[in-house]
Amino acid sequence: xxxxxxxxxxxxxxxxMSAAIIARRHGMDVLxxxxxxxxxxxxxxxxxAVSATSLGAVLGKAYxxxxxxxxxxxxxxxxxxxxxxxxxxxxxxxxxxxxxxVATAIEAGCLLLATGAQERPVPFPGWTLPGVMxxxxxxxxxxxxxxxxxGPVWIxxxxxxxxxxxxxxxxxxxxxAGFLDTTPPGRVSSNISKWAKATLNAPIDLMKGMSWMxxxxxxxxxxxxxxxxxxxxxxxxxxxxxVTASGESKVAAASLLLVHEGVVPTIHPTLALGCQxxxxxxxxxxxxxxxxWGETSEPNVFVAGDGAGIGGAIAACxxxxxxxxxxxxxxxxxxxAKAATAAKPIRMRLKRALAPRAFLDSLxxxxxxxxxxxxxxxxxxxxxxxxxxxxxxxxxxxxPGPNQVKAFTRAGMGPCQGRQCNYTVAHVLAASEGxxxxxxxxxxxxxxxxxxxxxxxxTLGTGGAAS
Amino acid sequence: xxxxxxxVLIVGGGLHGLSAALHLARAGKRVTVLxxxxxxxxxxxxxxxxxxxxxxxxxxxxxSLEAMDMWHKIExxxxxxxxxxxxxxxxxxxxxxxxxxxxxxxATVQGAGYHHEELxxxxxxxxxxxxxxxxxxxxxxxxxxxxxxxxxxxLAFRRAAEAAGVSINxxxxxxxxERAGSDWRVRTEGRDFVAPVIVNAAGAWAGEIASMLxxxxxxxxxxxxxxxxxxxxxxxxxxxxxxxRPLSFKQSGQGTLVIGGGLQGRxxxxxxxxxxxxxxxxxxxxxxxxxxxxxxxxxxxxxxxGMEAKTEDHQPVIGxxxxxxxxxxxxGFSGHGFQLVPVVGAILADLILHDRTSRPxxxxxxxRLMKREAAA
Ligand SMILES: Cc1cc2nc3c(=O)[nH]c(=O)nc-3n(C[C@H](O)[C@H](O)[C@H](O)COP(=O)(O)OP(=O)(O)OC[C@H]3O[C@@H](n4cnc5c(N)ncnc54)[C@H](O)[C@@H]3O)c2cc1C
Numbered sequence: 001x002x003x004x005x006x007x008x009x010x011x012x013x014x015x016x017m018s019a020a021i022i023a024r025r026h027g028m029d030v031l032x033x034x035x036x037x038x039x040x041x042x043x044x045x046x047x048x049a050v051s052a053t054s055l056g057a058v059l060g061k062a063y064x065x066x067x068x069x070x071x072x073x074x075x076x077x078x079x080x081x082x083x084x085x086x087x088x089x090x091x092x093x094x095x096x097x098x099x100x101x102v103a104t105a106i107e108a109g110c111l112l113l114a115t116g117a118q119e120r121p122v123p124f125p126g127w128t129l130p131g132v133m134x135x136x137x138x139x140x141x142x143x144x145x146x147x148x149x150x151g152p153v154w155i156x157x158x159x160x161x162x163x164x165x166x167x168x169x170x171x172x173x174x175x176x177a178g179f180l181d182t183t184p185p186g187r188v189s190s191n192i193s194k195w196a197k198a199t200l201n202a203p204i205d206l207m208k209g210m211s212w213m214x215x216x217x218x219x220x221x222x223x224x225x226x227x228x229x230x231x232x233x234x235x236x237x238x239x240x241x242x243v244t245a246s247g248e249s250k251v252a253a254a255s256l257l258l259v260h261e262g263v264v265p266t267i268h269p270t271l272a273l274g275c276q277x278x279x280x281x282x283x284x285x286x287x288x289x290x291x292x293w294g295e296t297s298e299p300n301v302f303v304a305g306d307g308a309g310i311g312g313a314i315a316a317c318x319x320x321x322x323x324x325x326x327x328x329x330x331x332x333x334x335x336x337a338k339a340a341t342a343a344k345p346i347r348m349r350l351k352r353a354l355a356p357r358a359f360l361d362s363l364x365x366x367x368x369x370x371x372x373x374x375x376x377x378x379x380x381x382x383x384x385x386x387x388x389x390x391x392x393x394x395x396x397x398x399x400p401g402p403n404q405v406k407a408f409t410r411a412g413m414g415p416c417q418g419r420q421c422n423y424t425v426a427h428v429l430a431a432s433e434g435x436x437x438x439x440x441x442x443x444x445x446x447x448x449x450x451x452x453x454x455x456x457x458x459t460l461g462t463g464g465a466a467s
Numbered sequence: 468x469x470x471x472x473x474x475v476l477i478v479g480g481g482l483h484g485l486s487a488a489l490h491l492a493r494a495g496k497r498v499t500v501l502x503x504x505x506x507x508x509x510x511x512x513x514x515x516x517x518x519x520x521x522x523x524x525x526x527x528x529x530x531s532l533e534a535m536d537m538w539h540k541i542e543x544x545x546x547x548x549x550x551x552x553x554x555x556x557x558x559x560x561x562x563x564x565x566x567x568x569x570x571x572x573x574a575t576v577q578g579a580g581y582h583h584e585e586l587x588x589x590x591x592x593x594x595x596x597x598x599x600x601x602x603x604x605x606x607x608x609x610x611x612x613x614x615x616x617x618x619x620x621x622l623a624f625r626r627a628a629e630a631a632g633v634s635i636n637x638x639x640x641x642x643x644x645e646r647a648g649s650d651w652r653v654r655t656e657g658r659d660f661v662a663p664v665i666v667n668a669a670g671a672w673a674g675e676i677a678s679m680l681x682x683x684x685x686x687x688x689x690x691x692x693x694x695x696x697x698x699x700x701x702x703x704x705x706x707x708x709x710x711x712r713p714l715s716f717k718q719s720g721q722g723t724l725v726i727g728g729g730l731q732g733r734x735x736x737x738x739x740x741x742x743x744x745x746x747x748x749x750x751x752x753x754x755x756x757x758x759x760x761x762x763x764x765x766x767x768x769x770x771x772x773g774m775e776a777k778t779e780d781h782q783p784v785i786g787x788x789x790x791x792x793x794x795x796x797x798x799g800f801s802g803h804g805f806q807l808v809p810v811v812g813a814i815l816a817d818l819i820l821h822d823r824t825s826r827p828x829x830x831x832x833x834x835r836l837m838k839r840e841a842a843a
Pocket of ligand 1: 478479480481482483484501502503504505506507508509510511512513514515516517518519639640641642668669670671672673676690691692693727772773774775797798800801802803804805806807
């Protein structure tokens with residue numbers, strides 16, 4: 001039972017919704033699938049239901065602004081299928097999805113992957129203990145069900161999301177035991193030239209960041225330039241140890257620790273498709289190689305939004321629009337010339353939206369220990385519980401690539417399909433073999449890109465009859 | 468005259484290449500393995516690693532049974548147990564019709580004088596595999612069979628071979644082979660190698676290597692698929708197959724369910740890549756949930772396809788080349804060569820060292836396939 005659509009968009013966040021709106025405007029048949037229950041993506045999760053409530057006020061303007069995009073998306077005539085997991089994408093393009101326990105295939109004229117970003121995994125001793133989670137996960141709970149953690153929370157990390165969430169948590173009546181800012185010292189002064197360019201173009205964003213920081217410093221214990229963290233406990237986190245800029249080691253009671261070290265593009269789908277990828281040294285991550293319209297090396301497969309490189313919500317919307325114009329032109333709905341003309345002003349706005357990036361990327365660049373834990377007893381692969389030391393030992397025998405390390409240590413073989421350890425393994429191999437990370441590369445992706453049950457797979461091709 | 472630096476060159480760093488290398492090096496030969504990618508990159512690393520005599524074709528049984536004895540002392544051979552678990556193999560019948568197929572097989576095997584297979588009733592099947600769906604009516608069982616861990620097996624054979632003095636060259640693909648006096652000159656992407664004897668253990672690409680050596684052997688291609696689930700609580704010990712269905716089902720030492728059964732994906736021999744065909748693989752998922760209803764909601768975390776050469780009669784090619792002096796073949800295992808690994812290396816060592824072997828290998832000659840081609 002394979003369906004066919006002109007354009008299949010995976011992800012109903014800023015990029016996916018914006019692309020759908022434009023593609024519909026040019027008369028295309030558009031299907032948008034997303035695993036969430038409502039449109040909005042990560043940043044605007046649940047915004048339909050929340051924007052007019054008191055939670056909307058807590059989450060702020062950058063959040064409630066999403067309601068407008070969502071309502072335009074809803075009115076666009078694009079078909080929207082929530083609660084739908086894409087578990088494989090193939091040349092064709094063709095996508096396999098499950099919805100309500102039934103697996104189906106969708107063939108598309110063009111496929112737009114607008115699957116956003118994932119939080120960068122942060123391996124440190126104790127990071128797999130219950131009671132240690134990511135800031136992003138905590139924020140999902142806030143947006144989806146207006147819940148905040150009970151009792152005082154430790155937040156450790158670097159990057160805007162950690163700051164925003166801390167502010168949102170205080171506004172919702174939460175308590176913060178302390179904020180451990182892991183940003184290394186000297187970042188602002190060493191990036192003055194980028195800063196000038198950034199502030200000239202997008203002063204509001206940066207001023208917001210500064211004001212969050214000031215607000216936090218007034219209201220919670222705020223430790224700057226923390227170099228190391230460790231979660232300690234037997235069944236769950238009980239204590240937190242951290243090392244300050246002066247090298248002092250401190251221990252504090254902790255029942256919940258939220259960590260965050262920035263986000264990286266979601267590249268499992270493009271890896272599965274065999275698309276070319278490039279190393280983005282500013283963002284210490286891989287991204288699919290794209291032309292100026294967002295098309296990958298795989299014909300008719302496009303990427304827009306943070307999956308194309310971290311750029312934030314506004315840039316995501318604009319990249320979605322640009323991709324949709326090219327897709328409409330490829331399908332013959334508008335001429336190439338018209339698409340180029342329509343894209344011109346959008347490209348200008350995109351340039352402005354991306355202007356602060358260079359500064360933000362260098363300001364919030366994670367410290368080296370995020371990539372390569374100083375304590376090699378730290379777990380690298382949490383699914384299979386493989387330590388950094390095990391990977392180092394394997395690296396010592398010959399010059400294995402990530403795939404061999406995977407075969408011999410089982411790192412990357414668990415349900416997360418290597419999302420949590422692929423960069424760590426690449427960094428460990430690079431360091432031990434004296435090679436650059438992009439040279440080492442990541443694990444080969446083996447389908448499915450998201451786990452599905454045997455029962456779900458058994459329904460494929462039966463229209464659900466086997467279930 | 469310059470001294471030869473090498474006695475045997477082995478093309479292909481899969482398990483068959485490594486096993487041959489190990490046996491030859493232990494007999495004092497200077498052996499080098501040339502592997503285009505890395506050791507275990509293809510069939511050997513992708514294998515379900517079932518160690519099965521059950522339901523093997525009769526002509527394979529003598530060497531397969533010998534291999535089984537070797538598996539039971541594999542630690543003495545390669546210094547590691549290779550994760551071999553002799554939990555038995557079970558071939559299940561879901562109805563009376565399938566049971567009669569198993570009964571016929573049982574009669575044939577007994578008639579030929581083999582006693583490794585046993586017919587069991589439903590009660591014994593449920594005792595052996597309590598998790599199996601109660602609709603199953605009986606089974607054929609080989610109690611000494613089992614399964615190994617392919618990666619541990621690769622590592623063990625590699626280490627044993629290296630310890631015996633074998634030199635293994637990875638990222639070293641053979642591009643051409645020509646005669647150099649009474650020797651063979653093997654060209655690779657890097658340097659050339661010269662040796663009087665060549666073992667062709669190039670798996671899916673063995674046909675290419677054979678033609679470089681003067682043998683035109685028609686071969687097909689298999690791209691068998693596998694899927695692995697998340698870990699679950701202990702569910703079964705034997706490996707379970709089903710009469711008339713594409714299913715081979717087992718639980719690994721880690722607790723994951725490893726599901727195969729010969730369903731075919733797609734392969735591209737040129738780019739050396741293989742692809743999973745999910746419409747096909749869905750049949751395997753259906754068979755798995757039919758036989759083990761309790762695993763319906765277990766998540767699949769990985770799938771893959773592995774490439775291997777297939778012959779017309781699904782029997783391997785093992786033996787001396789009809790045309791190339793000093794050339795020996797070991798390929799075309801058609802999806803069931805893992806179990807044979809320890810013995811095929813020993814056979815090749817026999818042939819190379821003594822020009823003959825006491826093991827019955829007539830059915831595996833390359834000629835049988837080449838003749839057919841000539842007649843066509
Ligand atoms: C999914 C799957 C499941 C299986 N399950 C079972 C099972 O349960 N039980 C069982 O008994 N068997 C099983 N098999 C079969 C078994 O795995 C194979 O028969 C066996 O591994 C073959 O080993 P090999 O060394 O001949 O081939 P390979 O492991 O494929 O090795 C051949 C090597 O040759 C190299 N090569 C090719 N061309 C060149 C060149 N020009 N230069 C240099 N190197 C070259 C390749 O890179 C490759 O590494 C399975 C196979 C697959 C794919």
